[in-house]
Amino acid sequence: MNTVIDAHQVSKTFNPTTIPILAVNNVHLHLERGEFTALVGPSGSGKTTLLNLLGGLDKPDKGSIFINGVDITKLSPNALIDFRLNNIGFVFQSFNLIPVLTARENVELIMQLQHKDRREINERVETLFREIGLEDKLDTRPAQLSGGQQQRVAVARALASKPQFVLADEPTANLDSKSATNLLDIMAKLNQEENITFIFSTHDVRVIERARRVITLVDGQIHSDTAKVSTEVPHTAQKRTP
Amino acid sequence: MWLLKLAWKNMWRNRNRTAITIAAVFFSVILSILTNSLQDGIFDNLIKNVVSFYNGYIQVHKQGYWDEQILDNTFEGTSALEDSILALENVNALAPRLESFALASSDTLTKGCLVIGISPEKENSITELKNKLKEGEYLNEQDFGALIAEGLAKRLKLYLHDTLVIIGQGYHGAMAVGKYPIKGILKFGSPDLNDQMLYLSLPAAQELYGAPKMLTSYVVGLENPSNLDPTAEILRDKLGNEYEAMTWEEMMPEVVQHIRTDKGSLVIIQGVLYMLIGFGIIGTLLMMMVERKYEMGMLVAIGMKKRKLMQLMLIESVFTVLSGCILGMLASIPIVFYLNRYPIKFKGELAEVYEEFGFEAIFPTSTNPEIFLTQGLFVICMALLLSLYPIVKIARLDPVAAMKK
Numbered sequence: 001m002n003t004v005i006d007a008h009q010v011s012k013t014f015n016p017t018t019i020p021i022l023a024v025n026n027v028h029l030h031l032e033r034g035e036f037t038a039l040v041g042p043s044g045s046g047k048t049t050l051l052n053l054l055g056g057l058d059k060p061d062k063g064s065i066f067i068n069g070v071d072i073t074k075l076s077p078n079a080l081i082d083f084r085l086n087n088i089g090f091v092f093q094s095f096n097l098i099p100v101l102t103a104r105e106n107v108e109l110i111m112q113l114q115h116k117d118r119r120e121i122n123e124r125v126e127t128l129f130r131e132i133g134l135e136d137k138l139d140t141r142p143a144q145l146s147g148g149q150q151q152r153v154a155v156a157r158a159l160a161s162k163p164q165f166v167l168a169d170e171p172t173a174n175l176d177s178k179s180a181t182n183l184l185d186i187m188a189k190l191n192q193e194e195n196i197t198f199i200f201s202t203h204d205v206r207v208i209e210r211a212r213r214v215i216t217l218v219d220g221q222i223h224s225d226t227a228k229v230s231t232e233v234p235h236t237a238q239k240r241t242p
Numbered sequence: 243m244w245l246l247k248l249a250w251k252n253m254w255r256n257r258n259r260t261a262i263t264i265a266a267v268f269f270s271v272i273l274s275i276l277t278n279s280l281q282d283g284i285f286d287n288l289i290k291n292v293v294s295f296y297n298g299y300i301q302v303h304k305q306g307y308w309d310e311q312i313l314d315n316t317f318e319g320t321s322a323l324e325d326s327i328l329a330l331e332n333v334n335a336l337a338p339r340l341e342s343f344a345l346a347s348s349d350t351l352t353k354g355c356l357v358i359g360i361s362p363e364k365e366n367s368i369t370e371l372k373n374k375l376k377e378g379e380y381l382n383e384q385d386f387g388a389l390i391a392e393g394l395a396k397r398l399k400l401y402l403h404d405t406l407v408i409i410g411q412g413y414h415g416a417m418a419v420g421k422y423p424i425k426g427i428l429k430f431g432s433p434d435l436n437d438q439m440l441y442l443s444l445p446a447a448q449e450l451y452g453a454p455k456m457l458t459s460y461v462v463g464l465e466n467p468s469n470l471d472p473t474a475e476i477l478r479d480k481l482g483n484e485y486e487a488m489t490w491e492e493m494m495p496e497v498v499q500h501i502r503t504d505k506g507s508l509v510i511i512q513g514v515l516y517m518l519i520g521f522g523i524i525g526t527l528l529m530m531m532v533e534r535k536y537e538m539g540m541l542v543a544i545g546m547k548k549r550k551l552m553q554l555m556l557i558e559s560v561f562t563v564l565s566g567c568i569l570g571m572l573a574s575i576p577i578v579f580y581l582n583r584y585p586i587k588f589k590g591e592l593a594e595v596y597e598e599f600g601f602e603a604i605f606p607t608s609t610n611p612e613i614f615l616t617q618g619l620f621v622i623c624m625a626l627l628l629s630l631y632p633i634v635k636i637a638r639l640d641p642v643a644a645m646k647k
Binding site: 052055057058077078081082084085086090092096098099100101108109110112113114157158161 | 244248251252254255536537540541542543544545546547548550641642645
């Protein structure tokens, strides 16, 4: 089965009893394994909300989201946490590493939550740090790493659990140009060589240029869904799904 | 194991905050232990002074003696009676007494006093009377000398080897008159005892009062004073209606009342102290929750179960509080022992006020290990109870809301 995410008629309204804001409106979305997809759109278009719904961090008011065949909208809060741990990797905008742990320990944490044995953890950590090019920073604390390096560690942490896909919420927003390019190179490499599925929410043209599929959201609805895009995505995109 | 490691590292994430919390718990534990040990020490000292040094823990009298303390209410002391009391499990000593009030006179001065006829060695085994000897020699069993308390001697202007005259009413209304050389001068902690006590050997007192073989009381020594009431109960059952067995608490209700009143006011002081500790801990927990809300949201988002996060918070709280508690307990040991050895002493007018009420104006601490453990455990339990706050917050944590900046 190559389908990773299958979302049907997903809607989410904030403040339903006061001033309702329809953040995500009747979205259908289908993602296959190995996709490198960017969710784009103006601020308030519903990118982060949709990402939260796909990541099981929030529940839709309507619709269903199947990940690897499991409807995550039907899972209990505890089961959902377990599901996230084993199936979804997260990369946040502001790195979000635990400051008291070293780079290695930040990555190990996920596998410790999965009750992996020490040997497996060590092997995985070494592999991941080799892939992100930070083998020499294993025992360094986040405060001693640059923003780009911290985000690379965050990517390693997201991949540590061997997830079905990685959700990255504006991963390059706080990075300089060089660091952003470096990070994108690493993620693109992991995507191509290891077939890891990445979904980004972003405003960054560098991410959009590298994405093989760009979904544009406007007012909570999918405005366009294109397989290959230019930098003027919202205006020139070709509609694929309603 | 990794959770413990993470908790330990988190504890030192904000060194100042952790240090402040540890310091708050540290000083609170010291204060709490000191307050308690001082309270127990003062009461122990009071009981030791007023009860154990004279009254003993239990006294056996003829039925009705305590209500009407006259020589006509005496009983005959027999070895069979003594043996039956000594045979009881918790009883380790027995001292016979014949006591009555009389007038003590020197050349030109006269003062009321309590004349107590004792078996010197048996009395010493219970009240350690020999230790009170300031000058001279202790009595022997057939002695016809007297031991006089320092305050009484001073009022009568009598010194060692002077002669003292006792005048009073004896058994069945007989005249009681006697002349006794002062063999020793005693010093009591309690000013009340110091101003009125006069000791004779039992045969000398029985001869003075014309009451051969008669006793007013048996003072009972206990191996374990905490079993006071059960022992008194057994004694009553054994002796029947002819005798009364009274505990020091029954004989001195004013002391019991004083202890109760004082304990009541100390409970309020301790309550305030515990509230301060509580506010210190909850303040830290509040700061910590605000500071780490985003991170907690992130941890739940990436797959840490809330139960695990709660454990983490609980371990962090326990680590912090336990550190402060253990340090506080360790630091309080030398202070408590020092104040036990060199007790706080009031001087001047304040001391006089205490002495007027019959108490020594000294405040030793109690070194009972139970105090250290109880106070330490209490603070730990309180901290654990307060840790429910972050636990409830985590239970309600919404990762998306927590990660909104």
